Amino acid sequence: xxxxxLIYLFVGVSFAIYIGIALWAKAGxxxxxxxxxxxxxxxxxxxxxxxxxxxxxxxxxxxxxxxFMGSAGGAYLMGWTGGYVLLAMLLAPYLRKFGKFTxxxxxxxxxxxxxxxxxxxxxxxxxxxxxxxxxxRGVGIVFSRFLQVDVNTGVIIGMAIVFFxxxxxxxxxxxxxxxxxxxxxxxxxxxxxxxxSLQVTDTFIPQLGLFATTTFEFHDGVRVIxxxxxLLHALDxxxxxxxxxxxxxxxxLWNVFMLTTALMLGTAGLPHVIVxxxxxxxxxxxxxxxxxxxxxxxxxxxxxxxxAAFSRVNLIKNVQNVEYKAFVNxxxxxxxxxxxxxxxxxxxxxxxxxxxxxxxxxxxxxxxxDAAFVGGKPAFDGTNVGIHxxxxxxxxxxxxNSGKIENELYVDRDIMVLANPEIxxxxxxxxxFIAAGGLAAALSTAAGLLLVIASSISHDLMGQVIxxxxxxxxxxxxxxxxxxxARLSAVVAILIAGYLGINPPGFVAQVVAFAFGLAAAAxxxxxxxxxxxKRMNKEGAIAGILTGLIFTFGYIVYFxxxxxxxxxxxxxxxxxxxxxxxxxxxxxVAFVVSRMTxxxxxxxxxxxxxxxxxxxxxxAHDH
Amino acid sequence: MSPxxxxxxxxxxxxxxxxxxxxxxxxxxxxxxxxxxxxxxxEIAGVKLGFWFAQQGSIYAFVILIFVYVKVMTGIDEKYGxxx
Numbered sequence: 001x002x003x004x005x006l007i008y009l010f011v012g013v014s015f016a017i018y019i020g021i022a023l024w025a026k027a028g029x030x031x032x033x034x035x036x037x038x039x040x041x042x043x044x045x046x047x048x049x050x051x052x053x054x055x056x057x058x059x060x061x062x063x064x065x066x067x068f069m070g071s072a073g074g075a076y077l078m079g080w081t082g083g084y085v086l087l088a089m090l091l092a093p094y095l096r097k098f099g100k101f102t103x104x105x106x107x108x109x110x111x112x113x114x115x116x117x118x119x120x121x122x123x124x125x126x127x128x129x130x131x132x133x134x135x136x137r138g139v140g141i142v143f144s145r146f147l148q149v150d151v152n153t154g155v156i157i158g159m160a161i162v163f164f165x166x167x168x169x170x171x172x173x174x175x176x177x178x179x180x181x182x183x184x185x186x187x188x189x190x191x192x193x194x195x196x197s198l199q200v201t202d203t204f205i206p207q208l209g210l211f212a213t214t215t216f217e218f219h220d221g222v223r224v225i226x227x228x229x230x231l232l233h234a235l236d237x238x239x240x241x242x243x244x245x246x247x248x249x250x251x252x253l254w255n256v257f258m259l260t261t262a263l264m265l266g267t268a269g270l271p272h273v274i275v276x277x278x279x280x281x282x283x284x285x286x287x288x289x290x291x292x293x294x295x296x297x298x299x300x301x302x303x304x305x306x307x308a309a310f311s312r313v314n315l316i317k318n319v320q321n322v323e324y325k326a327f328v329n330x331x332x333x334x335x336x337x338x339x340x341x342x343x344x345x346x347x348x349x350x351x352x353x354x355x356x357x358x359x360x361x362x363x364x365x366x367x368x369x370d371a372a373f374v375g376g377k378p379a380f381d382g383t384n385v386g387i388h389x390x391x392x393x394x395x396x397x398x399x400x401n402s403g404k405i406e407n408e409l410y411v412d413r414d415i416m417v418l419a420n421p422e423i424x425x426x427x428x429x430x431x432x433f434i435a436a437g438g439l440a441a442a443l444s445t446a447a448g449l450l451l452v453i454a455s456s457i458s459h460d461l462m463g464q465v466i467x468x469x470x471x472x473x474x475x476x477x478x479x480x481x482x483x484x485x486a487r488l489s490a491v492v493a494i495l496i497a498g499y500l501g502i503n504p505p506g507f508v509a510q511v512v513a514f515a516f517g518l519a520a521a522a523x524x525x526x527x528x529x530x531x532x533x534k535r536m537n538k539e540g541a542i543a544g545i546l547t548g549l550i551f552t553f554g555y556i557v558y559f560x561x562x563x564x565x566x567x568x569x570x571x572x573x574x575x576x577x578x579x580x581x582x583x584x585x586x587x588x589v590a591f592v593v594s595r596m597t598x599x600x601x602x603x604x605x606x607x608x609x610x611x612x613x614x615x616x617x618x619x620a621h622d623h
Numbered sequence: 624m625s626p627x628x629x630x631x632x633x634x635x636x637x638x639x640x641x642x643x644x645x646x647x648x649x650x651x652x653x654x655x656x657x658x659x660x661x662x663x664x665x666e667i668a669g670v671k672l673g674f675w676f677a678q679q680g681s682i683y684a685f686v687i688l689i690f691v692y693v694k695v696m697t698g699i700d701e702k703y704g705x706x707x
Contacts, residue, residue: 074677211668230669291689305678
């Protein structure tokens with residue numbers, strides 16, 4: 001079957017499954033809508049958490065980022081998995097026992113303050129919108145690359161699908177859709193990874209491929225690395241030959257440390273992850289569920305580390321010193337006689353994610369560390385082609401890099417995953433599967449985030465602040481009208497997310513810094529203190545949250561948007577890792593302020609006692 | 624549950640968490656970042672040990688840690704009769 005029809009088929013079938021699940025799992029109550037009725041099996045919840053967690057960025061970009069970062073990329077791998085250990089031991093069981101619906105719920109009740117709840121609601125909404133805009137953008141990008149539709153049309157199609165199952169099914173619909181999305185996503189990721197591993201190292205399991213030897217004579221443009229060399233030796237050697245930093249070079253360990261910490265704390269503090277543990281029946285299930293979530297995440301994350309190394313080897317092997325014209329026309333072979341068909345290169349060059357400029361005039365592609373295109377990205381003139389058939393760019397010619405190999409190649413990191421099946425000459429259905437997988441990754445994360453936004457608005461803002469009965473302290477909304485508000489909030493959230501996906505503001509590109517940094521600095525400490533420090537009071541909590549939020553937000557804005565100079569970094573910490581310092585400041589300020597102000601009321605201290613004991617969690621109860 | 628018993632339960636919980644978090648710190652921050660250079664001098668089938676911890680080993684350890692935690696806590700819950 002034609003590639004295009006196969007892609008329509010795979011994406012169409014997966015969408016039909018999601019919609020079918022949404023119809024089956026319709027939410028009948030607010031409890032269904034917020035926490036899927038509180039009866040999700042821990043393994044199913046683990047799978048849903050993994051799908052919720054692994055975003056379009058994990059699926060499409062992460063292997064590419066690590067491919068170019070090498071060893072230091074471990075910060076992302078450790079950071080985005082290690083947080084689950086904190087979640088399992090320090091948050092999930094107690095929050096499950098607490099048994100409410102949202103993170104602001106916990107903050108508002110534990111710190112007996114509507115003000116604290118309001119600050120938490122605002123932070124949840126900002127963090128989640130930053131994150132969701134990137135997901136909607138991801139949906140649009142996958143659509144535009146694989147289905148030949150405009151990015152904006154892609155975003156609108158994505159909105160329609162998410163709309164269907166999150167507005168109708170709430171958390172219940174989302175949870176079971178995410179289970180299906182995890183399955184689609186993991187197969188889509190593993191199949192090309194296994195093929196790649198077989199091709200480069202003749203090893204079936206990609207994780208073990210790192211320990212294997214190369215299956216080919218590796219011509220890196222400077223020397224020939226013989227077949228049977230250990231993969232990472234071959235990679236380090238070729239990168240050194242071309243003037244790159246070696247792959248296993250450890251990088252700036254101080255920033256790796258800070259980034260890893262910020263990502264771990266942020267992971268444990270992200271509301272859309274935390275809320276998933278409200279959906280299981282008991283405290284013990286919450287613990288187990290965190291374990292299963294990490295198992296499902298680990299399958300993909302440990303594969304990512306291998307895919308990153310394989311694809312860097314593959315890139316050099318396939319493009320270094322090959323004649324451009326013959327390469328893209330499919331006329332070349334490797335030294336061992338296997339074809340080296342560069343049709344994929346042309347496809348992605350047409351998409352603007354690859355570019356080549358013949359700096360030394362030899363008609364061959366050279367790949368090296370310096371910038372081939374002044375300004376970083378290629379600016380295509382849109383109409384002209386060069387003498388070899390390449391797309392002409394209007395970038396200024398870079399200064400000669402005498403004595404060294406001059407780089408002539410621009411590679412967008414995203415293609416390291418997306419183009420892999422084409423580079424490896426895999427059958428068309430694998431490429432179709434990747435399209436469905438990328439969409440599953442983006443949609444599952446988007447839905448989880450939208451739900452968190454919707455429930456923060458309907459449950460916390462409407463129910464606990466705006467429609468709060470001042471006499472009884474309870475919500476004036478009845479079950480039915482709160483469910484209606486929840487659906488309405490979901491609709492509004494989807495519309496805003498779609499708008500942000502079509503017109504992405506600058507902060508969306510800083511999702512790692514903003515979402516993780518703020519989740520780490522605002523939520524993680526306040527929840528931990530709420531459980532582990534009985535003496536923590538309202539004053540300490542509010543002071544802590546505000547300190548963490550304002551410091552982290554201010555630091556990122558100053559250095560990313562207001563032109564702050566790298567030389568002025570606090571202790572040399574990049575904005576992506578500053579959440580770590582925000583968290584520490586939060587803890588210190590909260591502790592000091594709480595000890596200088598009166599202890600929390602007796603009933604709050606009793607509430608903390610209760611949260612610490614697992615039995616009697618029952619189902620998440622309503623107010 | 625009496626306050627003394629609740630306190631004893633909480634103490635055991637905390638000491639379990641601390642022990643496991645020490646391991647958590649050692650496999651990730653220790654082996655994957657702080658001592659990565661030293662561990663990199665050990666190589667297994669072409670893979671430097673520190674590099675492996677930073678990119679794969681720590682993740683396997685995290686998974687094991689959570690399941691150990693579940694098992695230990697289930698035991699403690701039963702001992703204090705707070706399991707469900």
